[in-house]
Amino acid sequence: MALLNKALIALLGILLAVYFYSGKEEFKPEMLKGKRVIITGASSGIGEQMAYHLARMGSHVLITARTEEKLKKVIEKCSKLGAASAYYIPGSMDNMTFAKSVVHEAERLFGGLDMLILNHVGFTYFNFFDGDVDHVRNLLEINFLSYVTMTVEALPMLKASGGNIVVVSSFAGKVGLPLTVPYSTTKFALDGFFSSLRMEFYQQKVNVSITLSVISYIDTGNNNLHAKSNNMLLTVNYE
Numbered sequence: 001m002a003l004l005n006k007a008l009i010a011l012l013g014i015l016l017a018v019y020f021y022s023g024k025e026e027f028k029p030e031m032l033k034g035k036r037v038i039i040t041g042a043s044s045g046i047g048e049q050m051a052y053h054l055a056r057m058g059s060h061v062l063i064t065a066r067t068e069e070k071l072k073k074v075i076e077k078c079s080k081l082g083a084a085s086a087y088y089i090p091g092s093m094d095n096m097t098f099a100k101s102v103v104h105e106a107e108r109l110f111g112g113l114d115m116l117i118l119n120h121v122g123f124t125y126f127n128f129f130d131g132d133v134d135h136v137r138n139l140l141e142i143n144f145l146s147y148v149t150m151t152v153e154a155l156p157m158l159k160a161s162g163g164n165i166v167v168v169s170s171f172a173g174k175v176g177l178p179l180t181v182p183y184s185t186t187k188f189a190l191d192g193f194f195s196s197l198r199m200e201f202y203q204q205k206v207n208v209s210i211t212l213s214v215i216s217y218i219d220t221g222n223n224n225l226h227a228k229s230n231n232m233l234l235t236v237n238y239e
């Protein structure tokens with residue numbers, strides 16, 4: 001009898017997992033055709049590659065980062081790859097007025113928004129915590145508060161389109177790891193804000209999805225987190 005109970009509990013667990021984790025709709029590239037998307041931190045790395053994928057699928061893309069020359073090149077490539085339209089706006093995400101203006105620009109250019117991809121990440125060190133509170137504050141502005149600011153600004157458009165918010169986080173935003181204190185702080189903050197907001201959307205029947213993308217090391221050949229120490233957790237290729 002005890003064995004039967006255990007088997008039934010295990011079966012129930014499997015059924016619940018299948019129910020909650022099975023997507024209702026299978027992904028098809030056509031689903032992104034004509035979608036209006038903002039991608040932050042798209043002058044290099046993962047953001048740049050996401051812009052190319054969306055361009056291939058025929059989306060309208062508005063990309064942002066600080067370095068205008070790089071953004072221009074990414075936009076040119078997006079247009080060649082088949083983007084429905086491609087624009088860039090340069091600026092720094094430590095400035096909340098700029099963060100808001102990116103969303104307003106999408107509204108002006110596209111007349112609405114289907115997807116907000118928050119991906120940018122500010123410069124930090126990869127070493128034991130040095131006690132620099134100003135650095136933590138500045139990194140929170142760039143990696144966290146600008147994400148919140150853009151989300152708040154974009155919500156009316158996303159509610160109207162039944163759109164999506166994608167937040168690029170990290171394994172270091174789920175588990176405390178050494179040598180990444182300021183960075184990890186900002187990524188944990190993202191989890192707190194967006195996971196909590198997702199629950200509120202569910203309760204309030206807000207038709208906007210929130211995806212927190214928890215990724216581990218990806219060698220983009222272009223990493224902006226610079227090594228200053230011999231106490232490396234792992235070997236990473238820095239410039």
Ligand SMILES: NC(=O)C1=CN([C@@H]2O[C@H](COP(=O)(O)OP(=O)(O)OC[C@H]3O[C@@H](n4cnc5c(N)ncnc54)[C@H](OP(=O)(O)O)[C@@H]3O)[C@@H](O)[C@H]2O)C=CC1
Nearest residue numbers: 041043044045046065066067092093120121170217218224
């Ligand atoms: N690569 C990896 O191993 C991992 C990455 N991640 C996450 O993936 C995301 C992308 O990382 P990755 O592609 O590696 O990083 P990159 O360093 O290649 O790209 C970072 C992007 O953010 C932009 N950026 C930097 N500072 C600012 C700023 N102050 N204002 C506006 N934009 C800024 C950069 O452009 P510019 O300098 O022109 O402003 C660049 O476009 C990040 O959220 C990161 O935390 C998570 C886990 C692992």
Ligand SMILES: CC(C)CCC[C@@H](C)[C@H]1CC[C@H]2[C@@H]3C(=O)C=C4C[C@@H](O)CC[C@]4(C)[C@H]3CC[C@]12C
Nearest residue numbers: 170171172177215216217218223224225234236
């Ligand atoms: C203990 C193991 C089970 C898993 C260990 C995972 C470790 C190796 C993973 C988890 C989070 C990862 C870092 C990250 O999130 C973001 C960046 C920024 C990028 O510009 C340079 C790489 C860097 C530092 C990643 C380095 C590798 C980290 C520490």
